[in-house]
Amino acid sequence: MAIVKSDIEIARSAAKKPVLEIGAKIGIPPEHLAPYGYDKAKISAEFIRSKQGGKDGKLILVTAVSPTPAGEGKTTTTVGLGDGLNRIGKKAIVCIREASLGPCFGTKGGAAGGGYAQVIPMEDINLHFTGDFHAVTAAHNLLAAMIDNHVYWGNELNLDTRRITWRRVMDMNDRALRDIASSLGGVANGFPRESGFDITVASEVMAILCLATDLSDLEQRLGEIIIGYRFNKTPVYARDLKADKAMAVLLKDAMQPNLVQTLENNPAFVHGGPFANIAHGCNSVVATTTALKLADYVVTEAGFGADLGAEKFFDIKCRKAGLKPAAAVIVATVRAMKMHGGVAKEDLGRENIAAIKAGCANLGRHMENVRQFGVPVVVAINHFTADTEAEIATVKAFVAAHGTEAILCKHWAQGSAGIEELAHKVVALAESGSAQFSPLYEDELSLFDKIETIVKRIYRGAEADADASVREQLRQWEEAGYGNLPVCMAKTQYSFSTNPNLRGAPVNHVVHVREVRLSAGAGFIVAICGEIMTMPGLPKSPSAERIHLNGDGVIEGLF
Structure with missing residues (x-):
């Protein structure tokens, strides 16, 4: 039996080129x-300014079915597709988030892809990289420190310390910091109050x-916080x-984008890394x-399933930046379809056509949702070695019956050679001119109606539910000019x-909005x-327990 290398072993054995040479390939x-x-x-920033006004390439979004513990491989497919497009003679760049x-x-691991479809240097990208996240953390917490300092020195702005909404952040999972009491220990430490920490990727500064x-x-937006x-x-x-x-x-x-390379x-x-949930x-x-x-x-991804990442990509990023995606890829796996069909993780190795048919309802829902935005869709079946021909055929038949094509992709094991067919299909979709992108709702719709539109049209819920205080807060923001x-x-x-255990494609559920910010x-x-x-929070057995330096001082255990 052939020995399968780990992601980090594959990344470490890659024949990297100097980054200046990578930049030269795209004219930097x-x-x-x-x-x-x-x-x-x-x-x-000077180079970026010099390119304003030039012609744009085609924007391709990679999204996925609702994630499962079985794994879907969205970033892996994004990177693989970028390599695949370059393989068939197209000039393509991958754009993904930092880890x-x-x-x-x-639990989740890093964000550099996997197998033979990775961005490198994998260890750096998954750890400190170029320090962007640390800069976001520092900027966010500088503001927090200045708030408490202002109160300490007399509170000239008459800030109600009970209504301070700016918390602190750190780039780590730490449930103990969700709710804290700060400024304890006496007069010299300020005025005690309740506060807490969010993870850095949830910071408004990151957004x-x-x-x-x-x-x-950037500076103007920071001032608007x-x-x-x-x-x-x-x-x-x-x-x-x-x-x-x-x-x-x-x-x-x-603020300056980071350039690296694929395998x-x-x-x-x-560059950047706000969470999608x-x-x-x-x-x-x-x-x-x-x-x-x-x-x-340009091949980019949006986090988690299309109901979260793709919806926000379309309704927030594309809306605000004036972007018009030409095509979308929805990543699915046979394993994920089984889990959405009710199969436990330990039983995924056994063929189960009935479960796949049931689980494909989740894939179908995501396909329908992306089409609502006027973007043509193709499905990428990210291949696992245990997948049977009958299982793959079942997914393909389901997708075909819903007017789309599903393409088996083996980029994890074969790199760009395993994803050529998808690359050709994406080019055909992008060049067909069939994309008629538009966001889900108009700017003028009320804030609660925007929430309910997403709940009903994307989540297929019966309604959005919120306490009177939440609705009143939304109304006040509308009066203050934030309604658009x-x-x-x-x-x-x-x-x-909102129930993480309710897999598949549930309908008529109620989505309760407990807080708005x-x-x-x-x-x-x-x-x-x-x-x-x-x-x-961290799980019972976090990955940190297995990440270490070996005898040569080389990192092991990252994935």
Whole structure:
């Protein structure tokens, strides 16, 4: 039996090229790359400005079915498709998010792809990389420190400490920090109050970094952050505390997209990283729009299933950045279809056609949803070695019956050679001119109606439910001029409902909105549904227990 190498072993044995050579392939002169060592670099703001007004390539979105413990391989497929397009002679760039340390040391693992479809250097990308996340953490917590400092020195802005909404963040899963009491220990430490931590990828600063178009836009958006309210309930902004300019200074380098390469030495932009279940789940607008000026095809992904990542990609990122995707790929696996059909993880190795047929309802729902946005769809069946011919044929037949094609992809094991067919299909879809993209709802719709539109049309729920206090808060924001903002749904990624154990394609459930938050700088309203947490916890046996340095000082255990 052939020995299957781990992701990190495959990445470590790759024949990397100098990052300046990767940049040259897409027309970036060396003087506009700031190298971070041999194999990664930041692209200068000056170069990005010089490309404004040029012709755009075609934007391809990779999304997926609702995630399961069986794994779907969305990032792996995104990277593989980018390599596949380059293999068939197209100029393509991959645009994906950076990895958060929380899931990397928790359960999910990193965000660099897998097998022979990875971006490298895998260890750096999954750990500190170029320090972007640390910069976001620092900028966010600088604002938090300035808030408490302002209160300590007399509270000139008359800030009601009971209504401070700005929490702190860290890029780690730590449930103990969800709710805390701060400034304890006496007069010298300030005024005690209740607060808490979110994970960095849930920070509004992260969302702002990924939606800002340049440093000027970044600074303006940072100034628009609402940190809390006065005793008369009027908002206090970051600019009122004179924090926005210093925050922008900390984020100056983080605003520049990161250039790396795939295992096949094709260019990849890895930049930004808001989660898709508690934020908008897309890489940065700057990275995507820059890549579109440099390539014929840009392959990007949106986090988790299409009900979360793709909906937010379309309704938030594309709406705000003026992007028009040409085609979408929905990643599915035979294993995931079995789990959505009711099969336990330990039984996935056995053929089960009936379960696949039942589980395909989830795939069908996502196909229908993406089409609602006017974007043509193809399904990528990410191949696992235990998949049987009959199981693969069952998925293909289901997809065909719903007017779409499903293509078996073996990029994990074969790299670009295993995904050529999908690459040709994507080109055909993108060049067909059939895309008629439009967001799900109009800007003018009321905020609660936007929430209910998503619940009914994307989740297939009976209704959105919210307490009177939530509805009143939305009404007040509308009166304050925020009614035209899109909504960002924060809910479990595992189900169309708010119950993570309700797999498949449930209908007529009620989606309860328990809290709403205004991200005025980012430019959206966050609707927190069900039991979703903005600071995850570690599992009973976290990946951190198995990540280590070997005798040669080399990292082992990352995936």
